[in-house]
Amino acid sequence: MPESTILETTHKAARPSPGRGINPSGRMMRAMERDAEARIARALDRMRRDLLRGLNENNVRWLPQRLASREILQPFTDSMVSVLRDIAFAGAEFGQEQVERFVFGVQKSADRMPFTWWSPGLYSRMDAAGISVKFVKHRKEELEKSGLDESAAFDAAILDYYNDRLADEWTLKKLGVRQLINISWDLANEAAAEWALWHGQNLSGQLAKVTSTRIQKLVSEWVGNDESITQLAKRINNPKFGWFNPKRARTIAVTETTRAFAEGNTIAWKESGVVKKRRWNTSVDEMVCPICGPLHNVVVGIDGTFPGGHQNPPAHPRCRCWITPVVGGAEERETGLGQHGL
Numbered sequence: 001m002p003e004s005t006i007l008e009t010t011h012k013a014a015r016p017s018p019g020r021g022i023n024p025s026g027r028m029m030r031a032m033e034r035d036a037e038a039r040i041a042r043a044l045d046r047m048r049r050d051l052l053r054g055l056n057e058n059n060v061r062w063l064p065q066r067l068a069s070r071e072i073l074q075p076f077t078d079s080m081v082s083v084l085r086d087i088a089f090a091g092a093e094f095g096q097e098q099v100e101r102f103v104f105g106v107q108k109s110a111d112r113m114p115f116t117w118w119s120p121g122l123y124s125r126m127d128a129a130g131i132s133v134k135f136v137k138h139r140k141e142e143l144e145k146s147g148l149d150e151s152a153a154f155d156a157a158i159l160d161y162y163n164d165r166l167a168d169e170w171t172l173k174k175l176g177v178r179q180l181i182n183i184s185w186d187l188a189n190e191a192a193a194e195w196a197l198w199h200g201q202n203l204s205g206q207l208a209k210v211t212s213t214r215i216q217k218l219v220s221e222w223v224g225n226d227e228s229i230t231q232l233a234k235r236i237n238n239p240k241f242g243w244f245n246p247k248r249a250r251t252i253a254v255t256e257t258t259r260a261f262a263e264g265n266t267i268a269w270k271e272s273g274v275v276k277k278r279r280w281n282t283s284v285d286e287m288v289c290p291i292c293g294p295l296h297n298v299v300v301g302i303d304g305t306f307p308g309g310h311q312n313p314p315a316h317p318r319c320r321c322w323i324t325p326v327v328g329g330a331e332e333r334e335t336g337l338g339q340h341g342l
């Protein structure tokens, strides 16, 4: 399928539809892929140049091992971690937005912000919990008179409201309201960064290992023929060698963008405490994929594993599937709020 068609179908499939949650925009995903591709291509290129620097008759036999040396592997690992972290952060942010916009059916909207001291996302959290703006404004004014500064007064006003209206600890937990008022997206970012470090190290180790095996093969062949060192280097430098070329950068970029974004989403949903399940979505062009086709629309728990043992997309190299949050117990939430007169 030509690239333009993939872009179009993915984008169409990614349009938000009421009641189904927002999906990542195909355009945003493709932009991240392109950025990742350029950065990975540079990192692979640097790895190749570092590897071949100072190559001679004496050290040629150590070439495969040199690839796994800290000196050559570390800069590559650093680049991979940095690419993954950026995408995982974007994924976590998007996951947060999904929680705010669709879990609570509240759209962030600037014209609904009644105060100048507004903070992003606060309106949806208050609205979700049924906090009355009028009440908070009133309490804030009272508290300010008592000498608290503006933001402390505001925090106190909100907490007062909760204390007055929601005394039942268990209900708070059940509704996820407690997590919402104290929600810290910094924690999601921390978790995303940790994941990027862990996965980036594993990934670059694996990539180096498979590349090293190919170099080993090349060196073994070279030992058996009468080529010069320069000719060996030329073989490695040739894009046809396939292990440092743009095509490989592209495959890694597509696959890892899919992975890091889904990972970031999951981290944010877990952090929210209200997303209980997640759904696998397949790009239209992947519906015919024997691996991803059967996974389309499959729903598992927030910590669950999809059929085939996949924790999250990607299911295969260059997979462009994505996941969306499924909120359990919407009726339960409404009932709970109703009981407390919210």
Ligand SMILES: [Zn+2]
Binding pocket: 282, 286, 289, 292, 313, 314, 315, 316, 319, 320, 321
């Ligand atoms: Zn897929």
